[in-house]
Amino acid sequence: MSMLAYDGTAMLGRQLLRLRNNPGLLILTQTMPISMLLFFGYVFGSALAVPGEAYRSFLVPGLLVATASGGIMAGMFQAAQDTHRGVTDRFRTLPVSRAAVPLGQAAADLVATALGTVPFVLVGLAVGWRVEGSALAAVGAFALLLLFRFACTWAGIHLGLLTRNEEAAGQLGGATFLLPLLSSAYIPTSGLPGWLRTVAEWNPISAVATALRDLFGNAPVPAGAAWPVAHPVAGSLVWCAVLLGVFVPLAVRQYAHGER
Template sequence: MSALAYDGTAMLGRQLRRIRNNPGLVVLTQTAPITMLLFFGYVFGSAVAMPGEAYRSFLVPGLLVATAAGGITTGMLQAAQDTHRGVMDRFRTMPVSRAAVPLGQAAADLVVTAAGTVPLLLVGLAVGWRIEGSALEAAGALGLLLLFRFASTWVGILLGMLTRDEETGGQLASMTFVLPLLSSAYIPVDGMPGWLRTLAEWNPISAVTTALRDLFGNAPVPEGAAWPVAHPVAGSLAWCAVLIAVCAPLAVRRFSH
Protein backbone atom coordinates (compact mmCIF):
# COMPACT_ATOMS: atom_id res chain seq x y z
CA MET A 1 0.00 0.00 0.00
CA SER A 2 1.35 3.45 -0.91
CA ALA A 3 2.18 5.99 1.78
CA LEU A 4 -0.68 8.22 0.69
CA ALA A 5 -3.24 5.39 0.87
CA TYR A 6 -1.96 4.14 4.24
CA ASP A 7 -1.71 7.59 5.84
CA GLY A 8 -4.96 8.72 4.23
CA THR A 9 -6.79 5.73 5.70
CA ALA A 10 -5.38 6.57 9.13
CA MET A 11 -6.53 10.19 8.79
CA LEU A 12 -9.94 9.00 7.59
CA GLY A 13 -10.30 6.95 10.78
CA ARG A 14 -9.23 9.91 12.86
CA GLN A 15 -11.85 12.16 11.27
CA LEU A 16 -14.61 9.57 11.66
CA ARG A 17 -13.79 9.20 15.37
CA ARG A 18 -13.83 12.96 15.67
CA ILE A 19 -17.29 13.12 14.12
CA ARG A 20 -18.52 10.25 16.31
CA ASN A 21 -17.39 12.13 19.41
CA ASN A 22 -19.39 15.18 18.34
CA PRO A 23 -22.94 13.79 18.11
CA GLY A 24 -24.49 17.25 18.26
CA LEU A 25 -22.93 18.16 14.93
CA VAL A 26 -24.12 14.89 13.40
CA VAL A 27 -27.69 15.43 14.61
CA LEU A 28 -27.68 19.02 13.32
CA THR A 29 -26.39 18.11 9.88
CA GLN A 30 -28.87 15.22 9.65
CA THR A 31 -31.98 17.09 10.77
CA ALA A 32 -31.41 20.56 9.29
CA PRO A 33 -32.03 19.54 5.65
CA ILE A 34 -35.17 17.62 6.63
CA THR A 35 -36.46 20.62 8.58
CA MET A 36 -35.77 22.87 5.60
CA LEU A 37 -37.57 20.45 3.27
CA LEU A 38 -40.69 20.51 5.43
CA PHE A 39 -40.54 24.27 5.94
CA PHE A 40 -39.84 25.25 2.33
CA GLY A 41 -42.11 22.56 0.93
CA TYR A 42 -45.18 23.43 2.97
CA VAL A 43 -44.68 27.08 3.97
CA PHE A 44 -42.41 28.83 1.50
CA GLY A 45 -43.76 26.66 -1.30
CA SER A 46 -47.15 28.34 -1.12
CA ALA A 47 -45.57 31.49 -2.59
CA VAL A 48 -44.19 29.65 -5.65
CA ALA A 49 -46.30 29.27 -8.77
CA MET A 50 -46.38 25.48 -8.56
CA PRO A 51 -48.81 23.06 -6.90
CA GLY A 52 -47.52 21.87 -3.52
CA GLU A 53 -46.46 18.38 -4.54
CA ALA A 54 -44.89 19.60 -7.79
CA TYR A 55 -42.88 22.18 -5.87
CA ARG A 56 -41.66 19.58 -3.40
CA SER A 57 -40.49 17.42 -6.32
CA PHE A 58 -38.72 20.52 -7.65
CA LEU A 59 -37.28 21.31 -4.22
CA VAL A 60 -35.81 17.96 -3.16
CA PRO A 61 -32.98 17.89 -5.74
CA GLY A 62 -32.15 21.51 -4.95
CA LEU A 63 -32.06 20.81 -1.24
CA LEU A 64 -29.83 17.79 -1.82
CA VAL A 65 -27.36 19.98 -3.69
CA ALA A 66 -27.58 22.81 -1.14
CA THR A 67 -26.74 20.25 1.54
CA ALA A 68 -23.81 19.02 -0.55
CA ALA A 69 -22.57 22.59 -0.87
CA GLY A 70 -22.50 22.62 2.93
CA GLY A 71 -19.20 20.78 2.58
CA ILE A 72 -17.68 24.25 2.33
CA THR A 73 -18.90 25.00 5.84
CA THR A 74 -17.91 21.72 7.50
CA GLY A 75 -14.56 21.60 5.70
CA MET A 76 -13.78 25.17 6.69
CA LEU A 77 -14.74 24.77 10.34
CA GLN A 78 -12.80 21.56 10.87
CA ALA A 79 -9.69 22.77 9.05
CA ALA A 80 -9.75 26.13 10.87
CA GLN A 81 -10.16 24.35 14.20
CA ASP A 82 -7.24 21.99 13.56
CA THR A 83 -5.07 24.85 12.36
CA HIS A 84 -5.94 27.16 15.26
CA ARG A 85 -5.38 24.46 17.89
CA GLY A 86 -2.01 23.41 16.52
CA VAL A 87 -3.14 20.00 15.28
CA MET A 88 -1.90 20.77 11.76
CA ASP A 89 1.50 21.80 13.15
CA ARG A 90 1.75 18.50 14.99
CA PHE A 91 0.87 16.53 11.86
CA ARG A 92 3.56 18.43 9.93
CA THR A 93 6.19 17.05 12.31
CA MET A 94 5.07 13.47 11.69
CA PRO A 95 6.32 11.27 8.83
CA VAL A 96 3.00 11.27 6.95
CA SER A 97 2.13 12.06 3.36
CA ARG A 98 1.47 15.77 2.94
CA ALA A 99 -1.77 15.06 1.10
CA ALA A 100 -3.04 12.49 3.61
CA VAL A 101 -4.36 14.92 6.24
CA PRO A 102 -6.68 17.04 4.04
CA LEU A 103 -7.58 13.98 1.96
CA GLY A 104 -8.61 12.07 5.10
CA GLN A 105 -10.85 14.95 6.14
CA ALA A 106 -12.50 15.15 2.71
CA ALA A 107 -13.00 11.38 2.55
CA ALA A 108 -14.53 11.22 6.04
CA ASP A 109 -16.93 14.02 5.18
CA LEU A 110 -17.94 12.11 2.06
CA VAL A 111 -18.71 8.96 4.08
CA VAL A 112 -20.86 10.89 6.56
CA THR A 113 -22.65 12.72 3.74
CA ALA A 114 -23.45 9.47 1.92
CA ALA A 115 -25.07 8.10 5.08
CA GLY A 116 -26.86 11.37 5.84
CA THR A 117 -28.40 11.59 2.37
CA VAL A 118 -30.54 8.50 2.99
CA PRO A 119 -32.93 10.06 5.58
CA LEU A 120 -33.43 13.12 3.38
CA LEU A 121 -34.30 10.95 0.39
CA LEU A 122 -36.78 8.97 2.48
CA VAL A 123 -38.49 12.11 3.78
CA GLY A 124 -38.57 13.44 0.22
CA LEU A 125 -40.37 10.30 -0.90
CA ALA A 126 -42.78 10.67 2.01
CA VAL A 127 -43.78 14.21 0.99
CA GLY A 128 -44.42 13.31 -2.64
CA TRP A 129 -41.06 13.46 -4.44
CA ARG A 130 -40.48 10.60 -6.88
CA ILE A 131 -37.63 9.36 -9.07
CA GLU A 132 -39.10 9.43 -12.57
CA GLY A 133 -35.89 8.53 -14.41
CA SER A 134 -34.19 5.16 -14.77
CA ALA A 135 -32.23 3.43 -12.00
CA LEU A 136 -28.99 4.12 -13.88
CA GLU A 137 -29.81 7.82 -14.16
CA ALA A 138 -30.70 7.97 -10.47
CA ALA A 139 -27.40 6.30 -9.57
CA GLY A 140 -25.61 8.84 -11.74
CA ALA A 141 -27.41 11.67 -9.96
CA LEU A 142 -26.33 10.40 -6.55
CA GLY A 143 -22.76 9.92 -7.77
CA LEU A 144 -22.72 13.47 -9.10
CA LEU A 145 -24.11 14.73 -5.81
CA LEU A 146 -21.32 13.07 -3.82
CA LEU A 147 -18.68 14.33 -6.25
CA PHE A 148 -19.95 17.87 -5.73
CA ARG A 149 -19.82 17.39 -1.96
CA PHE A 150 -16.22 16.18 -2.29
CA ALA A 151 -15.32 19.24 -4.36
CA SER A 152 -17.10 21.59 -1.94
CA THR A 153 -15.25 20.10 1.01
CA TRP A 154 -11.90 20.83 -0.64
CA VAL A 155 -12.98 24.46 -1.03
CA GLY A 156 -13.80 24.57 2.67
CA ILE A 157 -10.56 22.88 3.73
CA LEU A 158 -8.52 25.43 1.79
CA LEU A 159 -10.47 28.37 3.24
CA GLY A 160 -10.17 26.93 6.76
CA MET A 161 -6.40 26.63 6.43
CA LEU A 162 -6.17 30.18 5.10
CA THR A 163 -8.21 31.69 7.94
CA ARG A 164 -6.18 29.81 10.61
CA ASP A 165 -8.72 30.90 13.24
CA GLU A 166 -11.87 29.19 14.54
CA GLU A 167 -13.82 32.40 15.09
CA THR A 168 -12.99 33.83 11.67
CA GLY A 169 -13.74 30.49 10.06
CA GLY A 170 -17.10 30.34 11.82
CA GLN A 171 -18.04 33.85 10.70
CA LEU A 172 -17.04 33.12 7.11
CA ALA A 173 -18.85 29.77 7.17
CA SER A 174 -22.07 31.44 8.32
CA MET A 175 -22.05 33.50 5.12
CA THR A 176 -22.12 30.44 2.85
CA PHE A 177 -25.89 30.02 3.41
CA VAL A 178 -26.32 32.73 0.75
CA LEU A 179 -24.88 30.52 -2.01
CA PRO A 180 -27.98 28.29 -2.47
CA LEU A 181 -30.21 31.38 -2.38
CA LEU A 182 -28.33 32.75 -5.40
CA SER A 183 -29.09 29.65 -7.44
CA SER A 184 -31.98 27.58 -8.75
CA ALA A 185 -31.94 25.31 -5.70
CA TYR A 186 -35.12 26.68 -4.13
CA ILE A 187 -36.89 28.66 -6.85
CA PRO A 188 -36.81 28.89 -10.66
CA VAL A 189 -34.50 31.62 -11.92
CA ASP A 190 -36.80 32.61 -14.82
CA GLY A 191 -38.33 35.50 -12.90
CA MET A 192 -35.04 36.96 -11.69
CA PRO A 193 -33.65 40.21 -13.14
CA GLY A 194 -31.22 39.60 -16.02
CA TRP A 195 -28.00 40.22 -14.11
CA LEU A 196 -29.15 38.14 -11.14
CA ARG A 197 -30.30 35.29 -13.37
CA THR A 198 -26.87 35.23 -15.05
CA LEU A 199 -25.19 35.12 -11.65
CA ALA A 200 -27.48 32.31 -10.52
CA GLU A 201 -26.96 30.25 -13.67
CA TRP A 202 -23.18 30.46 -13.33
CA ASN A 203 -23.41 29.35 -9.71
CA PRO A 204 -22.16 25.72 -9.58
CA ILE A 205 -25.13 24.84 -7.36
CA SER A 206 -27.52 25.66 -10.23
CA ALA A 207 -25.70 23.35 -12.66
CA VAL A 208 -25.68 20.43 -10.23
CA THR A 209 -29.29 21.05 -9.21
CA THR A 210 -30.43 21.11 -12.84
CA ALA A 211 -28.47 17.91 -13.51
CA LEU A 212 -30.17 16.13 -10.60
CA ARG A 213 -33.63 17.29 -11.65
CA ASP A 214 -32.94 16.07 -15.17
CA LEU A 215 -31.50 12.71 -14.11
CA PHE A 216 -34.25 12.11 -11.55
CA GLY A 217 -36.82 13.10 -14.18
CA ASN A 218 -38.28 15.87 -12.01
CA ALA A 219 -37.90 18.82 -14.38
CA PRO A 220 -36.60 19.41 -17.91
CA VAL A 221 -33.43 21.35 -18.66
CA PRO A 222 -34.41 25.02 -19.12
CA GLU A 223 -33.99 26.52 -22.56
CA GLY A 224 -31.88 29.58 -23.23
CA ALA A 225 -29.85 29.19 -20.02
CA ALA A 226 -26.12 29.72 -19.58
CA TRP A 227 -23.90 26.86 -20.74
CA PRO A 228 -23.44 25.09 -17.34
CA VAL A 229 -27.22 24.93 -16.88
CA ALA A 230 -28.05 24.21 -20.52
CA HIS A 231 -25.62 21.23 -20.36
CA PRO A 232 -26.05 20.40 -16.68
CA VAL A 233 -24.20 17.07 -16.40
CA ALA A 234 -21.19 18.30 -18.36
CA GLY A 235 -21.35 21.64 -16.56
CA SER A 236 -21.48 19.95 -13.15
CA LEU A 237 -18.53 17.70 -13.95
CA ALA A 238 -16.59 20.70 -15.23
CA TRP A 239 -17.29 22.71 -12.08
CA CYS A 240 -16.28 19.79 -9.84
CA ALA A 241 -13.09 19.22 -11.83
CA VAL A 242 -12.14 22.89 -11.60
CA LEU A 243 -12.84 23.14 -7.86
CA ILE A 244 -10.86 20.01 -7.05
CA ALA A 245 -8.00 20.81 -9.44
CA VAL A 246 -7.60 24.28 -7.93
CA CYS A 247 -8.38 23.78 -4.25
CA ALA A 248 -6.89 20.32 -3.52
CA PRO A 249 -3.30 21.16 -4.56
CA LEU A 250 -3.49 24.55 -2.85
CA ALA A 251 -4.79 22.94 0.36
CA VAL A 252 -1.99 20.34 0.31
CA ARG A 253 0.56 23.09 -0.34
CA ARG A 254 -0.86 25.18 2.48
CA PHE A 255 -0.64 22.23 4.86
CA SER A 256 2.95 21.58 3.81
CA HIS A 257 3.93 25.13 4.73
Protein backbone atom coordinates in the same frame (compact mmCIF):
# COMPACT_ATOMS: atom_id res chain seq x y z
CA MET B 1 0.90 6.38 -3.79
CA SER B 2 0.82 3.45 -1.35
CA MET B 3 2.05 5.76 1.41
CA LEU B 4 -0.68 8.26 0.59
CA ALA B 5 -3.31 5.50 0.64
CA TYR B 6 -2.08 4.11 3.98
CA ASP B 7 -1.74 7.50 5.66
CA GLY B 8 -5.00 8.74 4.13
CA THR B 9 -6.86 5.73 5.51
CA ALA B 10 -5.43 6.42 8.97
CA MET B 11 -6.54 10.06 8.76
CA LEU B 12 -9.95 8.93 7.52
CA GLY B 13 -10.33 6.77 10.62
CA ARG B 14 -9.30 9.69 12.82
CA GLN B 15 -11.87 11.98 11.25
CA LEU B 16 -14.66 9.38 11.49
CA LEU B 17 -13.84 8.86 15.17
CA ARG B 18 -13.98 12.61 15.60
CA LEU B 19 -17.44 12.72 14.05
CA ARG B 20 -18.63 9.82 16.19
CA ASN B 21 -17.53 11.66 19.32
CA ASN B 22 -19.45 14.74 18.24
CA PRO B 23 -22.98 13.39 17.65
CA GLY B 24 -24.52 16.83 18.00
CA LEU B 25 -22.86 17.96 14.79
CA LEU B 26 -24.11 14.88 12.93
CA ILE B 27 -27.65 15.39 14.20
CA LEU B 28 -27.61 19.06 13.21
CA THR B 29 -26.29 18.41 9.71
CA GLN B 30 -28.94 15.73 9.14
CA THR B 31 -31.94 17.53 10.61
CA MET B 32 -31.30 20.95 9.09
CA PRO B 33 -32.02 20.01 5.44
CA ILE B 34 -35.07 17.98 6.56
CA SER B 35 -36.37 21.00 8.47
CA MET B 36 -35.82 23.20 5.42
CA LEU B 37 -37.64 20.71 3.21
CA LEU B 38 -40.67 20.71 5.47
CA PHE B 39 -40.59 24.48 5.95
CA PHE B 40 -40.11 25.47 2.32
CA GLY B 41 -42.22 22.63 0.98
CA TYR B 42 -45.28 23.30 3.11
CA VAL B 43 -45.04 26.91 4.28
CA PHE B 44 -43.87 28.43 0.99
CA GLY B 45 -44.98 25.64 -1.30
CA SER B 46 -48.16 27.32 -2.53
CA ALA B 47 -46.45 30.67 -3.12
CA LEU B 48 -43.39 29.22 -4.85
CA ALA B 49 -45.10 26.51 -6.85
CA VAL B 50 -43.34 25.53 -10.06
CA PRO B 51 -45.77 25.57 -13.00
CA GLY B 52 -46.54 22.04 -14.11
CA GLU B 53 -44.44 20.43 -11.35
CA ALA B 54 -44.99 19.74 -7.67
CA TYR B 55 -42.83 22.19 -5.78
CA ARG B 56 -41.50 19.56 -3.39
CA SER B 57 -40.29 17.47 -6.34
CA PHE B 58 -38.46 20.56 -7.56
CA LEU B 59 -37.17 21.36 -4.08
CA VAL B 60 -35.70 18.00 -3.00
CA PRO B 61 -32.87 17.94 -5.59
CA GLY B 62 -32.15 21.59 -4.90
CA LEU B 63 -31.87 21.00 -1.17
CA LEU B 64 -29.61 18.01 -1.77
CA VAL B 65 -27.23 20.25 -3.70
CA ALA B 66 -27.54 23.13 -1.23
CA THR B 67 -26.58 20.70 1.53
CA ALA B 68 -23.66 19.43 -0.56
CA SER B 69 -22.39 22.98 -0.96
CA GLY B 70 -22.23 23.10 2.85
CA GLY B 71 -19.01 21.13 2.45
CA ILE B 72 -17.33 24.52 2.14
CA MET B 73 -18.43 25.48 5.64
CA ALA B 74 -17.75 22.05 7.14
CA GLY B 75 -14.31 21.75 5.60
CA MET B 76 -13.40 25.28 6.56
CA PHE B 77 -14.42 24.94 10.19
CA GLN B 78 -12.73 21.58 10.80
CA ALA B 79 -9.47 22.61 9.13
CA ALA B 80 -9.42 25.93 11.01
CA GLN B 81 -10.22 24.18 14.28
CA ASP B 82 -7.33 21.75 13.91
CA THR B 83 -4.98 24.57 12.95
CA HIS B 84 -6.13 26.87 15.76
CA ARG B 85 -5.73 24.13 18.39
CA GLY B 86 -2.28 23.08 17.20
CA VAL B 87 -3.35 19.67 15.87
CA THR B 88 -2.20 20.50 12.35
CA ASP B 89 1.26 21.52 13.59
CA ARG B 90 1.60 18.20 15.41
CA PHE B 91 0.59 16.31 12.28
CA ARG B 92 3.27 18.17 10.31
CA THR B 93 5.93 16.71 12.60
CA LEU B 94 4.85 13.14 11.76
CA PRO B 95 6.33 11.15 8.84
CA VAL B 96 3.08 11.07 6.88
CA SER B 97 2.17 12.18 3.38
CA ARG B 98 1.37 15.89 3.25
CA ALA B 99 -1.77 15.15 1.26
CA ALA B 100 -3.02 12.50 3.71
CA VAL B 101 -4.47 14.81 6.37
CA PRO B 102 -6.67 16.96 4.11
CA LEU B 103 -7.55 13.87 2.06
CA GLY B 104 -8.67 12.04 5.20
CA GLN B 105 -10.83 14.98 6.22
CA ALA B 106 -12.45 15.22 2.80
CA ALA B 107 -13.04 11.46 2.61
CA ALA B 108 -14.58 11.32 6.10
CA ASP B 109 -16.89 14.18 5.21
CA LEU B 110 -17.92 12.28 2.09
CA VAL B 111 -18.80 9.18 4.12
CA ALA B 112 -20.81 11.25 6.61
CA THR B 113 -22.61 13.03 3.77
CA ALA B 114 -23.54 9.76 2.07
CA LEU B 115 -24.98 8.40 5.31
CA GLY B 116 -26.74 11.67 6.10
CA THR B 117 -28.40 11.73 2.69
CA VAL B 118 -30.39 8.57 3.50
CA PRO B 119 -32.82 10.06 6.06
CA PHE B 120 -33.32 13.15 3.91
CA VAL B 121 -34.22 11.01 0.88
CA LEU B 122 -36.65 8.97 3.00
CA VAL B 123 -38.39 12.15 4.18
CA GLY B 124 -38.45 13.39 0.59
CA LEU B 125 -40.19 10.21 -0.49
CA ALA B 126 -42.64 10.59 2.39
CA VAL B 127 -43.65 14.11 1.26
CA GLY B 128 -44.23 13.09 -2.34
CA TRP B 129 -40.88 13.28 -4.13
CA ARG B 130 -40.24 10.46 -6.56
CA VAL B 131 -37.45 9.32 -8.87
CA GLU B 132 -39.14 9.50 -12.28
CA GLY B 133 -36.08 8.58 -14.33
CA SER B 134 -34.17 5.33 -14.65
CA ALA B 135 -32.35 3.63 -11.79
CA LEU B 136 -29.03 4.12 -13.58
CA ALA B 137 -29.66 7.84 -13.98
CA ALA B 138 -30.56 8.08 -10.29
CA VAL B 139 -27.29 6.38 -9.32
CA GLY B 140 -25.48 8.87 -11.53
CA ALA B 141 -27.30 11.73 -9.80
CA PHE B 142 -26.17 10.60 -6.34
CA ALA B 143 -22.61 10.05 -7.60
CA LEU B 144 -22.58 13.58 -9.03
CA LEU B 145 -23.94 14.93 -5.75
CA LEU B 146 -21.14 13.29 -3.74
CA LEU B 147 -18.51 14.47 -6.23
CA PHE B 148 -19.76 18.04 -5.81
CA ARG B 149 -19.65 17.70 -2.02
CA PHE B 150 -16.10 16.35 -2.24
CA ALA B 151 -15.03 19.31 -4.38
CA CYS B 152 -16.69 21.83 -2.04
CA THR B 153 -15.01 20.25 0.97
CA TRP B 154 -11.57 20.74 -0.56
CA ALA B 155 -12.39 24.42 -1.12
CA GLY B 156 -13.41 24.69 2.52
CA ILE B 157 -10.26 22.94 3.75
CA HIS B 158 -8.07 25.40 1.89
CA LEU B 159 -9.99 28.38 3.27
CA GLY B 160 -9.87 26.92 6.79
CA LEU B 161 -6.10 26.47 6.60
CA LEU B 162 -5.83 30.09 5.49
CA THR B 163 -8.02 31.55 8.27
CA ARG B 164 -6.31 29.47 11.01
CA ASN B 165 -9.01 30.49 13.48
CA GLU B 166 -12.15 28.47 14.19
CA GLU B 167 -14.22 31.48 15.22
CA ALA B 168 -13.35 33.40 12.05
CA ALA B 169 -13.95 30.27 9.98
CA GLY B 170 -17.36 29.81 11.58
CA GLN B 171 -18.36 33.38 10.74
CA LEU B 172 -17.01 33.20 7.20
CA GLY B 173 -18.53 29.77 6.69
CA GLY B 174 -21.93 31.08 7.70
CA ALA B 175 -21.76 33.47 4.75
CA THR B 176 -21.76 30.49 2.39
CA PHE B 177 -25.45 30.07 3.28
CA LEU B 178 -26.05 32.80 0.69
CA LEU B 179 -24.70 30.72 -2.18
CA PRO B 180 -27.80 28.50 -2.62
CA LEU B 181 -30.00 31.61 -2.48
CA LEU B 182 -28.24 32.91 -5.60
CA SER B 183 -28.99 29.75 -7.55
CA SER B 184 -31.85 27.57 -8.73
CA ALA B 185 -31.75 25.43 -5.59
CA TYR B 186 -35.03 26.81 -4.25
CA ILE B 187 -36.69 28.61 -7.15
CA PRO B 188 -36.38 28.61 -10.96
CA THR B 189 -34.06 31.27 -12.34
CA SER B 190 -36.40 32.08 -15.24
CA GLY B 191 -38.23 34.74 -13.24
CA LEU B 192 -35.13 36.59 -12.08
CA PRO B 193 -33.96 39.91 -13.58
CA GLY B 194 -31.49 39.51 -16.46
CA TRP B 195 -28.24 40.23 -14.61
CA LEU B 196 -29.27 38.26 -11.52
CA ARG B 197 -30.36 35.32 -13.67
CA THR B 198 -26.92 35.28 -15.29
CA VAL B 199 -25.22 35.25 -11.88
CA ALA B 200 -27.51 32.46 -10.65
CA GLU B 201 -27.05 30.30 -13.72
CA TRP B 202 -23.26 30.54 -13.55
CA ASN B 203 -23.41 29.49 -9.91
CA PRO B 204 -22.16 25.86 -9.75
CA ILE B 205 -25.08 24.99 -7.48
CA SER B 206 -27.53 25.77 -10.29
CA ALA B 207 -25.78 23.42 -12.71
CA VAL B 208 -25.70 20.54 -10.22
CA ALA B 209 -29.30 21.12 -9.08
CA THR B 210 -30.49 21.15 -12.69
CA ALA B 211 -28.48 18.01 -13.41
CA LEU B 212 -30.07 16.18 -10.47
CA ARG B 213 -33.58 17.24 -11.51
CA ASP B 214 -32.88 16.05 -15.03
CA LEU B 215 -31.39 12.71 -13.92
CA PHE B 216 -34.17 12.11 -11.40
CA GLY B 217 -36.74 13.06 -14.03
CA ASN B 218 -38.24 15.76 -11.80
CA ALA B 219 -37.99 18.76 -14.13
CA PRO B 220 -36.80 19.45 -17.69
CA VAL B 221 -33.68 21.45 -18.45
CA PRO B 222 -34.77 25.10 -18.75
CA ALA B 223 -34.64 26.59 -22.23
CA GLY B 224 -32.46 29.59 -22.99
CA ALA B 225 -30.27 29.15 -19.93
CA ALA B 226 -26.52 29.74 -19.66
CA TRP B 227 -24.27 26.92 -20.85
CA PRO B 228 -23.70 25.19 -17.46
CA VAL B 229 -27.47 24.97 -16.88
CA ALA B 230 -28.37 24.21 -20.50
CA HIS B 231 -25.90 21.27 -20.36
CA PRO B 232 -26.22 20.48 -16.65
CA VAL B 233 -24.37 17.17 -16.36
CA ALA B 234 -21.41 18.37 -18.42
CA GLY B 235 -21.51 21.75 -16.68
CA SER B 236 -21.52 20.09 -13.26
CA LEU B 237 -18.56 17.90 -14.13
CA VAL B 238 -16.64 20.91 -15.41
CA TRP B 239 -17.36 22.85 -12.22
CA CYS B 240 -16.27 19.90 -10.06
CA ALA B 241 -13.08 19.51 -12.10
CA VAL B 242 -12.31 23.22 -11.73
CA LEU B 243 -12.90 23.18 -7.97
CA LEU B 244 -10.78 20.07 -7.46
CA GLY B 245 -8.08 21.25 -9.87
CA VAL B 246 -7.75 24.56 -8.03
CA PHE B 247 -8.27 23.70 -4.39
CA VAL B 248 -6.69 20.25 -3.98
CA PRO B 249 -3.15 21.48 -4.77
CA LEU B 250 -3.74 24.73 -2.89
CA ALA B 251 -4.98 22.90 0.22
CA VAL B 252 -2.10 20.40 0.16
CA ARG B 253 0.44 23.18 -0.32
CA GLN B 254 -1.10 25.29 2.44
CA TYR B 255 -1.11 22.33 4.79
CA ALA B 256 2.51 21.45 4.00
CA HIS B 257 3.90 24.96 4.43
CA GLY B 258 1.56 26.57 6.95
CA GLU B 259 2.41 30.21 7.59
CA ARG B 260 5.74 30.04 5.78
